[in-house]
Amino acid sequence: MDTMKRSIFLSALPMISLLFLFGRSALAVENDCIQNRATAPAPYDEYIRTNPLKPTLENILAGKQLYQGGAKPFGCVPCHGILGKGKGSTARFMKVKPRDFSCQAMMKDIPDGQLFWVIRNGSQGTEMMSFKTLKDEQIWQIISYIKQFSVPHHQKIDLFAISRKEVKKPKLPK
Secondary structure, three states: HHHHHHHHHHHHHHHHHHHHHHHHHHHHHHHOOOOOOOOOOOOOOHHHHOOOOOOOOHHHHHHHHHHHHEEEOOHHHHEEEEEEEOOOOOOOOOOOOOOOOHHHHHHOOHHHHHHHHHHHHOOOOOOOEEEEEEOOHHHHHHHHHHHHHOOOHHHHOOHHHHHHHOOOOOOOOO
16 A cells, blocks of 8 residues: 555656646746835825726826827836836836836735826936926826736736727827
């Protein structure tokens, strides 16, 4: 009987090892994108704010337009990249890499108010500049858009499919 148990154990050992190995790496990959920062928190009243705009198609598309270049002097793409992974064309030259907005493990812990504060005021100790010329509504629209990067795929709004349909484009201030 001991020989039989040993035989079963030895035959199952490679499978157990693979499950352990891939199970651990899957957990590690989920959290590998977290960027540890010492970003100063926004003042409490700002930190606890929630986005007053509903994540409607119009708000998300307005945020997308600002993110991709409508915000002045330039949008978010040069640093954060078109996919929000923090790998824009200028990111490789930065000492502190831009946030990866696609990291669910990190983004779920950053409140709307903190995102608003950083976009409005910049982030000391990083290359994140302030966007003081944007209206509050525009910042909230950008937040609506960047949050789409970290939404689980099955919950995402298909912006590519929607953008092929006739959508009223929001007007940006001059």
